[in-house]
Structure formats: structure tokens, C-alpha cells
Amino acid sequence: MVKDILLVLLLQLIYVPILTLRTIFMVKNISALAAFMGFLEALIYVFGLSIVFSGEQSYIVMIVYAAGFGAGLFIGNYIEQKLAIGYTSLIVNLRDKNEELIRVLRENGYGVTVFVGEGRDSRRYRLDILTKRNKERELLKLIETYEPKAFIISYEPRRFKGGLILSAMKKR
Numbered sequence: 001m002v003k004d005i006l007l008v009l010l011l012q013l014i015y016v017p018i019l020t021l022r023t024i025f026m027v028k029n030i031s032a033l034a035a036f037m038g039f040l041e042a043l044i045y046v047f048g049l050s051i052v053f054s055g056e057q058s059y060i061v062m063i064v065y066a067a068g069f070g071a072g073l074f075i076g077n078y079i080e081q082k083l084a085i086g087y088t089s090l091i092v093n094l095r096d097k098n099e100e101l102i103r104v105l106r107e108n109g110y111g112v113t114v115f116v117g118e119g120r121d122s123r124r125y126r127l128d129i130l131t132k133r134n135k136e137r138e139l140l141k142l143i144e145t146y147e148p149k150a151f152i153i154s155y156e157p158r159r160f161k162g163g164l165i166l167s168a169m170k171k172r
Helices: 002-027 031-052 059-084 101-108 133-146 164-171
Strands: 088-094 111-118 123-132 152-156
Touching: 002 031, 002 059, 031 059, 101 111, 101 123, 101 133, 111 164, 123 133, 133 152
Parallel strands: none
Antiparallel strands: 088 123, 088 152, 111 123
16 A cells, blocks of 8 residues: 555656646647656556556555645746747846947847837837847846846747848757
């Protein structure tokens, strides 16, 4: 019984992160890795369920199965955050055109496009910045250093084409 409980917990701690990664690879259109993860996921799933539903069908084993699923979600999310696959796009709104920030961003290899717009009370400046997801935290710290009051929106673009920065990012 104890052996089954530990095995079910271990399987869930492996299964759920694989499920998480498979989903992410599918969304990001990385088909080969998604298919491989799907194979592993199905194998572990069937094996784990066979343990849960074999023998006396203990409620403890079923609860451990569910608890392992929840813990596996935390692990899967942690792994996904560390991998940070893909790109992120930031829209940075400023009250004043901060030439120093723009220069520093460009010197650090970020592509920056500057737009001028009308806010409710005054002119506003918008910076559009595309970067790899694993560089987002570094970019936010840099912006915070030069513009602590900046309004920032971050999102993951699904598709993009062309542009100088894309070819530069692929080289880095």
C-alpha cells in the first residue's frame, strides 16, 4: 500500500509537468516535442491509473493521485517559467520622451519603436519593444531604472513577420 502511494505520487509529479509542457509546445506550434510529450503523458497516465484502480481501490491512493496532480501543476508552471519559450512584446507609455531610456534600450540590443500620441491631458510617448521571453524580467528592470512611473503592458505575440529586430534576436 505505501509503495503504491509513493509510486502514484511520483508518477503524478512527472505526469503533470509533462502534460503542461505538451500543452505549451502545442500552443507554440512545436509539434514534434508536443507529440513526444503526449506519448510520455499517455504512458504515465495509463500506468498511474492502473495502480489507482487495481486491488482494493483505496481512497488514500486516490487522494494522493489528486494531490500529486495539484503539486505537478506547480512544478510544470515552474519549469515553463524557467524555459520561457517564445517572445514577448511590451508597450511602454511615458509622459515624456525619455531619450536616455530609448538609447540604453537600443544599446542593449532591444528593438524600440517610438510613437507619439494624445493622452487625456497631454502628449504621451509609446515605446513598442519585442524581446525573447527569457529577457523580459531584465527588460522590465531596465525600464524601471529609467522610468519608474511608466505604464507597461506585456503580452505574447502569436505571429509576426519581418523586421530588423527579429533577425538580430535570432543571431543572439
